[in-house]
Amino acid sequence: MSAEEGMRVEASGVARAFPGEGGTVVRAVGGVSLAAEPGEMVALAGRSGSGKTTLLCLLGSLDEPTEGRVLWDGADLARLGRGARAALARSAGFVLQGSALIRRMPLWENVTQGLVPLGVPSAERRDRAEALLGRVGIGRLSGRRPEQLSAGERQRAALARALALAPRLLLADEPTSDLDPESAAVVRGVLAEEGAAGRTVIVATHDPELLSAAGRVVRMEAGRVV
């Protein structure tokens, strides 16, 4: 399967509980079943605290469910060994909430950190980073550090980083929140292009324009799909 193709992602009865205060258990996600097909753009909508981010992390293998299964192209992530899981994890790109770039590290290095363990030479990484940053409209800033950028520029850089490994699955958590209209438009455009290119795109968002661009909107409330 080429990198151009998407990935079938399936959540089967997944739940995620966290220990709360006084020995209580907080169920951020409770028994959600959901599937996203290659080339599909799915938007997770719902109020803050409804469990969108947690579900996105579970679908993207950034977190482990306390119940249920997450399957990528039919493979149960919980049953994979550490190495296989790490290798498979490179099939997914994640735009984290608040951009989450490494401080003091030049943008081009931030964008291509995922290529470091693959042994991609520094010069090649820089070229790739500049191309990706150019795609999100900030190619001229590749030598800057995150603290020297605006929130919108950081978010665009985070999107470029998520694309660095040419992922088959692209997940984005509130990618347009608090962005200026220009930056938000760039982000929406790139996500739409990725979906159109056959990748599986799952976005947690409040942004009406992004919701309308999605092929399917899944609404969540109190950790459940409604």
Add this chain to the structure above:
Amino acid sequence: MRGALLGIARSGAGAAALHPLRSAVTVACVASIVLPWVVGTGISRGLREGIEAAVAAGPDLVVTGTRFGRPAPLPEEAADLVRAIPGVASVVPRVVGELRLGDRGESAVVVGVPASEVPATVRLVEGRLFAPGAPGEIVVGSGLAARLGIRVGAVLPPFYRNEAGERTSTVVGVFESDAPLRQAHLLLASIETARTFFAEGGASTDLLVRCPEAFREPVARRIRALETPRLAVSTRDDVEAALLRRALDRETLLQLPFVLAFALGIPLVLVTSGAGLVERRREAGLLRAVGWSADALLLRALVESALLAVAGASIAVLGAALWLGALDGAGIAPVLLPGADRVPGFRVPWRLGPEPALLGLAVCAVLVAAGTLHSTWRAASAPPAEAMR
């Protein structure tokens, strides 16, 4: 594979520079823990070398007198008795005693030997050696001369008195030695002059015996077998072992607080490197999220730790060289050099060879690794979302 390892290693090296404050605090913390230990180890190595050199240049056997099982002066005839034993090449009587000199009662060790027996490590920097048969001529170590404020030609006021009345002594030479303690406390004189200091007539404190190696044991047995006077014999190996044992005892005394310091150092480094613990966890989670494996993260942290350890050890070794060279091991020297002041005021023997440097590096590596690898491993083993939370 090689490219990947190099990339990860480079990233680890970069991580140290990415967090300059965290790195600087960790390096400073490790260096400050290891520095005094390297100083102590440097002095220990210097002392050992001094002992080995002194023993190598010394006699084959050292004979002392005993009475009631305790050391006692040797009568004049003891030297003749030992000299008559087959295999003995030479016997030199020696007097070693302690005096207090000057208004402040500076401690001085008097060694009375024939001029031919003055150790080769003693170098005259001023004046000459005492002349045979010239009473009252003394040669003092440069350290002692400085402490007493005396030079060649100085006449020491009467510092001893015997049946012949008060006597003065004349400083005829000042020496430096490879063994700085000698400089600090030693006073050389002919055996006759030394005997006069202590009013001991023809007695001596020990005999320096030389004999071919094959005769060492039989000669030692014969000396021990003498009935009158009762004699004790130490071979060159015995002397070396005793001196090294004494040095080792003091080293052990010095090492104990450092074992404690190292043990306390690990949580200290955990706290200092943990000053960026939240950041480290977040960074580990972030890198996991972009495709790094836990193993790659650990390798990255290992390279970062190794670099910080090398920096810490380098600073510790350089600082130790400065502490030993410019400050004479102040504060630590008295633990290893009996009789030395807190600020010794003389050149302490020291040697910073590869061994203390490598040991320092190993200790730094353990301290930094214990402080950073555990937190990295925990962050790398947790799901990325949890590490970033």
